Amino acid sequence: MNDLHKLGAIQLGAAIGSGECSASEAVDTCLRQIKRNNDKVNAFVTVIAGEARANAQLVDAEIAAKGSRGPLHGVPIAHKDLYYTEGVRTTAGSKVQEDFIPEFGATVVARLRDAGMIMLGKLNTHEFAYGPTNDTSHFGACRNPWNFERVSGGSSGGSGASIGMRMLPAATGSDTGGSIRIPAACCGITGLKPTYGRIPRDGIFPLCWTMDHPGPMARSVEDIAVLLQVMSGFDAKDPSSSLLPVPDYPRLLNKGVSGLRIGIPNRHFFDQSDAEINVLVHDALTEFEKMGAHLIDVDIEHIEHASAAAMAIYLAEATAYHENQLGEDPTRYSEQVRTFLDLGNHVLAKDYIHAQRYRTLLGQHLATLLTSVDILATPTLPIVAPKLGQSDVEIRGHLEGVFAALLRNTEPFNLAGVPALVVPCGLSKLMPVSLQLIGGAFDESRILAAGHAFQRVTDWHTNLPPYLTEL
Amino acid sequence: MASKRPPIRTKTIQAVATEYVGQPISAARAKSYSGHIESIWEMFSGLRKLPLKDVEPAIVFRPTTADE
Numbered sequence: 015m016n017d018l019h020k021l022g023a024i025q026l027g028a029a030i031g032s033g034e035c036s037a038s039e040a041v042d043t044c045l046r047q048i049k050r051n052n053d054k055v056n057a058f059v060t061v062i063a064g065e066a067r068a069n070a071q072l073v074d075a076e077i078a079a080k081g082s083r084g085p086l087h088g089v090p091i092a093h094k095d096l097y098y099t100e101g102v103r104t105t106a107g108s109k110v111q112e113d114f115i116p117e118f119g120a121t122v123v124a125r126l127r128d129a130g131m132i133m134l135g136k137l138n139t140h141e142f143a144y145g146p147t148n149d150t151s152h153f154g155a156c157r158n159p160w161n162f163e164r165v166s167g168g169s170s171g172g173s174g175a176s177i178g179m180r181m182l183p184a185a186t187g188s189d190t191g192g193s194i195r196i197p198a199a200c201c202g203i204t205g206l207k208p209t210y211g212r213i214p215r216d217g218i219f220p221l222c223w224t225m226d227h228p229g230p231m232a233r234s235v236e237d238i239a240v241l242l243q244v245m246s247g248f249d250a251k252d253p254s255s256s257l258l259p260v261p262d263y264p265r266l267l268n269k270g271v272s273g274l275r276i277g278i279p280n281r282h283f284f285d286q287s288d289a290e291i292n293v294l295v296h297d298a299l300t301e302f303e304k305m306g307a308h309l310i311d312v313d314i315e316h317i318e319h320a321s322a323a324a325m326a327i328y329l330a331e332a333t334a335y336h337e338n339q340l341g342e343d344p345t346r347y348s349e350q351v352r353t354f355l356d357l358g359n360h361v362l363a364k365d366y367i368h369a370q371r372y373r374t375l376l377g378q379h380l381a382t383l384l385t386s387v388d389i390l391a392t393p394t395l396p397i398v399a400p401k402l403g404q405s406d407v408e409i410r411g412h413l414e415g416v417f418a419a420l421l422r423n424t425e426p427f428n429l430a431g432v433p434a435l436v437v438p439c440g441l442s443k444l445m446p447v448s449l450q451l452i453g454g455a456f457d458e459s460r461i462l463a464a465g466h467a468f469q470r471v472t473d474w475h476t477n478l479p480p481y482l483t484e485l
Numbered sequence: 486m487a488s489k490r491p492p493i494r495t496k497t498i499q500a501v502a503t504e505y506v507g508q509p510i511s512a513a514r515a516k517s518y519s520g521h522i523e524s525i526w527e528m529f530s531g532l533r534k535l536p537l538k539d540v541e542p543a544i545v546f547r548p549t550t551a552d553e
Contacts, residue, residue: 224544253547318531319535321528322528325529326532344508353517353518356510356514356518357525359502364533365529365533368532368533369532370542370544372535372537373543374540374542
């Protein structure tokens, strides 16, 4: 079977389960794609070809004897290099951890393996996930599949670039201020930051304990729903893990959007985004209206303070986590990450507490707002992926830092801990543009159904980067 | 009425890093940080003015049981 790399995760799983192709063929196809294309984007930092091929043979034997375990059995995956993987180097994109080989794997890695997925390797990340561009990594910058002179976005840049470049159908990411959604938006793929506590954090290097959200990245919402199903659920090793039962996400995908009330924030998101991006996101919202949804103007009180609160929490928690290693040898950190860690030494305890109080305030307001509307919608990013090394960006005549711009629309929902799904919705300057859908806590199924409905009437998520279409 | 805070000084940054945190930094590095710290503290001043009376921080203490 040709072109296996063009299939999404559940399409590939179905082909393997039905005997149309083998897991070995799927793994070989992905390994060929990695060999052919990884040097263009620098997404993979470790490839375990031999182990993956051996595991694929075991999967093929198991399927031949007993049938498929489920929709992901035999499907290749790779993990952000923040996730511990037993016996496989885990660096967090940093020289500090360059020789670290964990003796155990993250809970999520084990769950995906138990579902039959085959790990191909580890993916580039912004050093310790402390930045939204992925141009700071011990392994070098991760580049964008749509334009190799631009960033992949981060911190889960390798995850975004590997899927965008069709080296993989699915990957894991983690999101502290937007680190799943930003690279997904930059690379033209689909990503979900679930509710805080939905997917366990055990075995993943922390950036900020109270803001870190592991989650899936893939090409379609359908794939995301199946991955989320496997990754979710209580884990006693994660003190923030939720005891709430896990719904059947794939079964709830086809609810449609007729009558859905979509709240459109009247400030902070659209008015501070690039004008062309605004038009494309509004066009996407028109598609929802055509399907019977209602667009309702809303205001999110105190939203303008989200960046300050997020900054206080990043700085305080990350510096606390890294204090010992930073003191031992600060030169092993990159200049950018070391600067952030040093700055964390100057955050007052009361400001950290105020930031955590702000989270309560924002969470209460969003919970109230989400009784008058069902979901919220915003542009995922106010800009397209910036150029490598670019530090400032002009939006509507206003110059601001790239980091601040990339994080502005995503980090409020890390503070509130509510789920946010991002889907491609257009192209601006030949680069992907993305729509963000936000739901109430533990209401992933509603935003997944909305995203799926959108992808059934549009084909932005199937677009290939120019380099791949020219091959 | 609270008096206006004077701008943060390089020596203060160095003193905090050395004496409180135990991670000394050079004068040049401290100088480069002073601008960042000023703008960060300016952002934080907005948080201090929010209506946070009776609002508890999002972190809630949970006693650990013997089987954890």
